[in-house]
Amino acid sequence: MVLRPWNGPTSGGIAVLGGGLSGLSLVAHLAAADARPGPIVLLDDGRNDIARAAWASWTRRPGLLDPAASESFARIRVRAGGRDRELSLDEYRYRVVHGAHLLAEVRRHTDPVADVGSVTGHVTEIVESGSGPCVLLGDGRELRPHWVFDARGPASSTAGADAALDFLGFRVRSRSPVFDPHVPVLFDFRTEQTAASFLYVLPTDAQHALVEHTCFTDATGPAIEFAAHRDAVCTYLTDVLGLDGGSVDAEPAEGGRLPLTTHPPDRVQGRVVRVGAAAGLLEASSGYAYERIQRDSEAIARSFALHGHPCDLPKRAARFTRYNRALLRVIVEHPNFLEEMFAKLFARDSAAPVLRFLDEDSSVRDEATLFASLPAGPLIRAMAHR
Ligand SMILES: Cc1cc2nc3c(=O)[nH]c(=O)nc-3n(C[C@H](O)[C@H](O)[C@H](O)COP(=O)(O)OP(=O)(O)OC[C@H]3O[C@@H](n4cnc5c(N)ncnc54)[C@H](O)[C@@H]3O)c2cc1C
Structure with missing residues (x-):
């Protein structure tokens, strides 16, 4: 109850x-x-x-x-396009x-x-x-x-959705300190890009973290299999973080396939x-x-x-629907675009402009500045597509 x-x-x-x-x-x-x-x-x-x-x-x-x-964090890490960036969240906190x-x-x-x-x-x-x-x-x-x-x-x-988000997270315990307890890794693209995929690391302390393999996939296609997620997390722990298989335990913690519409x-x-x-x-x-x-x-x-009724709810600006539709379309059709896009979006010292955009709190001018750094061709084609 x-x-x-x-x-x-x-x-x-x-x-x-x-x-x-x-x-x-x-x-x-x-x-x-x-x-x-x-x-x-x-x-x-x-x-x-x-x-x-x-x-x-x-x-x-x-x-x-x-x-x-x-838990509350003031900084995040993004590893994309061969660059490792620790970014301030400014007025935001990741909790x-x-x-x-x-x-x-x-x-x-x-x-x-x-x-x-x-x-x-x-x-x-x-x-x-x-x-x-x-x-x-x-x-x-x-x-x-x-x-x-x-x-x-x-x-x-996921029928009828624009895309699906497939993910599987493992609760990881390492015998040696390997995680930065003060900085979660929101996106680490050092994983195979058959779908638009990244690792997410949410630390509890230097030896414990949730390590999640996340993929944007075609909503009409099959879900990523458990074994593929598990192998991606194992490879990340051993080949990327350099942990010896005998010094680390990992057990499945959460996962699913969310329709993104x-x-x-x-x-x-x-x-x-x-x-x-x-x-x-x-x-x-x-x-x-x-x-x-x-x-x-x-x-x-x-x-x-x-x-006396619940219906006076804020309206969402229609342009965000168009942006999201275009972004999802490009990501599903060109999986490598996600890493390229995030490398550019998070190329500054602060993640706040991107978070403001995701929260739909940005102005048209903010969005023009953000998008100016992105490869224009695929986005324009996706925006034009109905
Ligand atoms: C594994 C997982 C991890 C996620 N992690 C995050 C995250 O870290 N951050 C974030 O912002 N979002 C996250 N999300 C996305 C989203 O925030 C969650 O899905 C969130 O729980 C959605 O809330 P909800 O109330 O709509 O659905 P739920 O929290 O799923 O609640 C639905 C409830 O309805 C009940 N129910 C369902 N059908 C019936 C029925 N017929 N009769 C009676 N009861 C019923 C269920 O028992 C359940 O309690 C995650 C999603 C998943 C699946």
């Missing part, structure tokens, strides 16, 4: 379907808001163990769930939130509120009737809330609102969603407080 068990009415108020990152973040923001829109029930079928999850992301603004972050800490922080906001609780159950369907949405559970139970938030996670298929489904249908990955909040050209989900939860709570 994610929150306190719900024994209240099954009609009215709000139902949040899915107690993962977005469902929990939304419940916390609604519970903490001055004007709460009625009872809040969180439904989850328990398929994901939130306590084992962790999310890394960059941020430059304070948020409600900040105390859940346990890690562990699922158990997130849950504890969410409960700190929900526990004092009487009419917030959770139900364990598998949601099979949301039926729209004349009187509003009806949520059907596998065991025959029904809920008739006033508003439904569908937070049931990323699509299980620039055309998410409509978020609001009647009184059913999609949130989280289901709403297209995975950043299409990076696969990160943590910070977007926080901002979205905050905007929904603000909209309820101001208008």
Whole structure:
């Protein structure tokens, strides 16, 4: 059970379907808001163990769930195009939130509120009737809330997506100090480029790190196999970092295939609102969603407080969809472009301009400066392609 068990009415108020990152973040923001829109029930079928999850992301603004972050970095490393650069994050921090800490922080906001609780159950369907949405559970139970938030996670298929992000991370323990505990490696391209691939190293200390092999792939093609990810991580540890196979342990920690899409489904249908990955909040050209989900939860709570409904949400500028679509197209068709692009984008002392762009906080002038350094031909062709 994610929150306190719900024994209240099954009609009215709000139902949040899915107690993962977005469902929990939304419940916390609604519970903490001055004007709460009625009872809040969180439904989850328990398929994901939130306590084992962790999310890394960059941020430059304070948020409600900040105390859940346990590690914070002011610099990152990028190895691309034969260059090794340690970059400042300026106003940003790269942070890690562990699922158990997130849950504890969410409960700190929900526990004092009487009419917030959770139900364990598998949601099979949301039926729209004349009187509003009806949520059907596998065991025959029904809920008739006033508003439904569908937070049931990323699509299980990549069909129709612009690209897919395939990744597998290993928890690595080395007997000798090999990782820089103060600087995560966001991109290290010293790996085979059959797909657009890089290694990601998130250190806990000098001997422990999450080492993840990540590939941008064609959404219509097969996923990268476990063995290919594993071999890439082993080669990286031995041939690139120079570790002797006998002095290092590695066990699989997390992995998946995320659909990267620039055309998410409509978020609001009647009184059913999609949130989280289901709403297209995975950043299409990076696969990160943590910070977007926080901002979205905050905007929904603000909209309820101001208008009594959740629909006054910031609009995204259409140009970012065009950029992401073009970038994904070029990366899938020309896998080597990713390394070339990152070598150019991260060729300065600060990573902040790139992060501002990924956050869609950049101005057109900032974007012109960033893109001016990139090889123009493939991007222009991809922008022109519909
Ligand atoms: C392995 C992995 C690592 C990731 N790492 C990062 C990262 O480091 N940084 C980052 O920014 N993003 C990361 N992401 C991307 C994104 O942030 C996560 O996918 C995030 O968890 C999305 O949140 P969500 O609430 O939409 O989905 P989820 O967190 O997946 O939550 C969905 C919830 O819905 C429940 N559920 C599903 N179907 C039903 C049903 N029918 N009935 C009842 N309950 C149901 C599940 O039990 C689950 O609790 C990662 C994704 C994956 C898969």
